Amino acid sequence: MDGRHQKQKNKYSIIVPTYNERLNIGLIVYLIFKHLGDADFEIIIVDDGSPDGTQDVVKQLQQVYGEDRILLRARPRKLGLGTAYIHGMKHASGNFVVIMDADLSHHPKYLPNFIRKQSETGADIVTGTRYVKGGGVHGWNLMRKLTSRGANVLAQTLLWPGVSDLTGSFRLYRKSVLEDIISCCVSKGYVFQMEMIVRASRKGYHIEEVPITFVDRVFGSSKLGGSEIVEYLKGLAYLLVTT
């Protein structure tokens, strides 16, 4: 098994969900090609009907990099992150799947670290973490840090997941593992990411961590309000009773 596995050349399907990322999608694709030059990979862009012309830019990128390397798998409207991953995975031909954001908060320069860590350890999942030495964030004010740290402490205390960054969405999965986990996840938003990693841990999958940095959105805006916190707490309670 291990010998046969080693002979197989790994292919990586990078799933990038987009919504109104016209300004960022070209940058992320360029950086992926720059840092993954020698790897066998494809980029699957799951666009949810962006009105800003994101898909037009993707088609231009296909002309530059090739339609076999950049796949546009559009959807008519916003249908949620979990189903975006499922949709992307249906078209994935790689045996490993990378999930990352399109807004440059996840830098593709960490992809070689993910691949190396997986290769060295044989892990089923390699997850990026901002909360260990070598990781970090930029652009967060005190309230954002307090909210993030409080949420993390609460989740760590209640769920004991075995990873230090529960809500990060920059991860590499073995494709079969992702299919197994995603079929039983129902949460939305970043609670979805937490549910994914907690369920993976409960099922006994091998999880490794790689430090990453998180620079807040360059273009566009994001928001965090009271309703987000309520949704988070509900998700936490749900995970507590179902895992």
Added chain:
Amino acid sequence: MGWPSTNFYDSTQPYLLPIYFVVSLGCYGLLMVGIGLMNFPTCPQEALLLQKDIVEAKEYLQQKGVDVSSS
């Protein structure tokens, strides 16, 4: 004279235990949040490096005819 001391302790101790537990857990949580906040890793230089990458990417994509304008 008042309640016998044994009755006093018997009647109050059971109620204090869960309160102690909740307060201890709350203090632990606050302590962890405080420690985590003080040790929160930041990386301001990463933002600068990212800006350089963005400039580089835009130059390359413009040469290739990809629309990277802000309009």
